[in-house]
Amino acid sequence: MAISDYPFIEAWRQVLTLSRLEAGQTVTILTSASTHPQTLSCATIAAQSMGAIVNRLDLPPVNGEKALSRDALAYLGTTPLTGNHAAIAALKASDLVLDLMTLLFSPEQHEILQTGTKILLAVEPPEVLMRMVPNQQDKTRVTTAAARIQAAREMRVRSAAGTDLRCPLGEFPAISEYGFVDEPGRWDHWPSGFALTWPNEGGASGRIVIDRGDILLPQKCYVDDPIALTVENGYAVRIEGGLSADLLSDYMASFDDPEAYAISHIGWGLQPRARWSTLGLYDREATIGMDARAFEGNFLFSLGPNNEAGGSRTTACHIDIPLRRCTVSLDGRDMVVDGKVLD
Numbered sequence: 001m002a003i004s005d006y007p008f009i010e011a012w013r014q015v016l017t018l019s020r021l022e023a024g025q026t027v028t029i030l031t032s033a034s035t036h037p038q039t040l041s042c043a044t045i046a047a048q049s050m051g052a053i054v055n056r057l058d059l060p061p062v063n064g065e066k067a068l069s070r071d072a073l074a075y076l077g078t079t080p081l082t083g084n085h086a087a088i089a090a091l092k093a094s095d096l097v098l099d100l101m102t103l104l105f106s107p108e109q110h111e112i113l114q115t116g117t118k119i120l121l122a123v124e125p126p127e128v129l130m131r132m133v134p135n136q137q138d139k140t141r142v143t144t145a146a147a148r149i150q151a152a153r154e155m156r157v158r159s160a161a162g163t164d165l166r167c168p169l170g171e172f173p174a175i176s177e178y179g180f181v182d183e184p185g186r187w188d189h190w191p192s193g194f195a196l197t198w199p200n201e202g203g204a205s206g207r208i209v210i211d212r213g214d215i216l217l218p219q220k221c222y223v224d225d226p227i228a229l230t231v232e233n234g235y236a237v238r239i240e241g242g243l244s245a246d247l248l249s250d251y252m253a254s255f256d257d258p259e260a261y262a263i264s265h266i267g268w269g270l271q272p273r274a275r276w277s278t279l280g281l282y283d284r285e286a287t288i289g290m291d292a293r294a295f296e297g298n299f300l301f302s303l304g305p306n307n308e309a310g311g312s313r314t315t316a317c318h319i320d321i322p323l324r325r326c327t328v329s330l331d332g333r334d335m336v337v338d339g340k341v342l343d
């Protein structure tokens with residue numbers, strides 16, 4: 001259902017307040033061809049109402065001819081900022097960037113964050129943003145989980161479907177995604193609500209079963225028949241199953257990049273206002289599927305890049321795969337049991 005401007009402006013004011021926006025600071029709103037017009041207008045009004053100096057930087061889209069999907073996360077690494085020194089300079093000079101186009105997993109994003117600029121990604125449709133306006137409770141739950149991940153040396157994931165995956169930890173930081181940017185140099189994503197990290201390079205091993213009803217992103221589909229991944233030395237070395245496995249294999253093969261099969265981030269969902277079933281109610285291109293990434297109790301793992309964590313793998317192929325009904329433990333202590341979060 002549509003959202004009225006006034007409550008959406010108020011929601012943006014809440015998120016900007018949580019992000020510690022102050023009068024006189026500079027906000028640059030980054031847009032491109034797929035930016036939602038109501039999100040742009042309401043974010044602009046909210047920032048102006050708080051006394052910020054507001055710019056809009058509109059960048060021409062790129063990669064359309066390379067990607068097999070129009071989803072903003074389907075082809076990573078290069079963005080309209082790549083080589084665009086003038087645009088990067090403007091964003092580095094800003095206190096806060098509202099990314100309404102998707103810079104995630106780009107080298108330029110890190111370059112900008114290192115100057116202390118904060119970046120908040122917000123590309124879901126207004127009704128999804130309004131359903132999951134972040135709050136301090138989200139932050140507390142997610143940062144508590146992230147601290148446990150940070151302190152752990154192994155994440156183990158099992159399921160009745162047959163998943164048994166061991167991931168040594170410690171090489172990469174734990175990341176909290178809770179929907180607002182309250183520290184200099186922080187990136188976050190509204191909506192979100194999950195904690196994640198990356199396995200030590202080359203360390204993940206075991207078996208992952210993507211069961212019937214689990215989700216593939218950017219395919220934005222519920223898997224019909226189980227897909228079995230064999231994971232050795234940090235890579236998915238075999239993808240086995242029926243039609244769903246063939247479709248995933250064909251899509252990944254189109255990138256012709258062995259790095260696409262690396263285990264990328266791993267973690268679990270903590271957003272009670274996100275639902276597993278939502279994906280089936282939206283047109284594929286209307287959303288990037290944040291309900292699927294954030295629903296409480298999922299085990300979210302991904303394939304592909306690790307540059308977000310400070311690694312050097314920048315493959316363009318990124319698959320996010322939230323699983324239901326998994327048991328996730330850290331150093332033998334259960335965090336999630338059969339898809340239920342133990343707080």
Ligand SMILES: O=c1ccc(O)c[nH]1
Nearest residue numbers: 073177189192302320
């Ligand atoms: O918010 C996000 C979105 C995609 C992703 O892979 C990680 N975090």
